[in-house]
Amino acid sequence: MSLELTISEAIKTAMKDKDKVALDSLRAVKSQIMLLKTEAKGAEVSPEQEIAILQRMIKQRKDSYEQFTAQNRTDLAEVEEAQMKVIEKFLPKQLSAEELEREMKKIIAETGAQSAKDLGKVMGVASKALTGKSDGKSISEMAKKLLS
Known part of the structure; x- marks a missing residue:
């Protein structure tokens, strides 16, 4: 199953569970995949490209988390951290x-x-x-x- 289909299923689950953080995170991932498909003019998105999208999104959230933490904005830092955890579930197991x-x-x-x-x-x-x-x-x- 492609990442796009997996994300779509996870979005449905998040909607049913009324999980706003997961829903926002998953919609952002799907948006990035759709953007990549548009740029590729309908060509299939490779698994490597999908992983790169996820890694880039996690990096963005990690950077935001660090900035918000440095500015004592724990409310915003917690949201970024929660979104990182949701997105990380779709990456292959990370090496120790x-x-x-x-x-x-x-x-x-x-x-x-x-x-x-x-x-x-x-x-x-x-x-x-x-x-x-x-x-x-x-x-x-x-x-x-x-x-x-």
């Missing part, structure tokens, strides 16, 4: 720090990277291999840690 480190060590060995100069090479492979399993910031930090 230990799993990410293990995967990154494999990628570094495969690419033959020796130092921080090879960071770009490692990031290119890691970004594709770990799409949806970890966010770019975590991948980058782990790569820098392991290559230094």
Whole structure:
């Protein structure tokens, strides 16, 4: 089942449950998918593109959450956090720090990277291999840690 269909079913469930936060979050996701389909002129949206949409939306909410927290706006921060949790349910299982480190060590060995100069090479492979399993910031930090 595509993400779009899954989201549509979840929207129906949120409507029945009168879950406003979930409904708002899911409608935003569906809107982004529809926008991508429109831009692609009717072409199918790949699972990688769907995951990228979800990751981008989570990142936006995380940034907003941090800003609202810094400004002591807990009411708005709580909404952002709740929306993040709803959207995260549709991402593949995220890697733990230990799993990410293990995967990154494999990628570094495969690419033959020796130092921080090879960071770009490692990031290119890691970004594709770990799409949806970890966010770019975590991948980058782990790569820098392991290559230094």
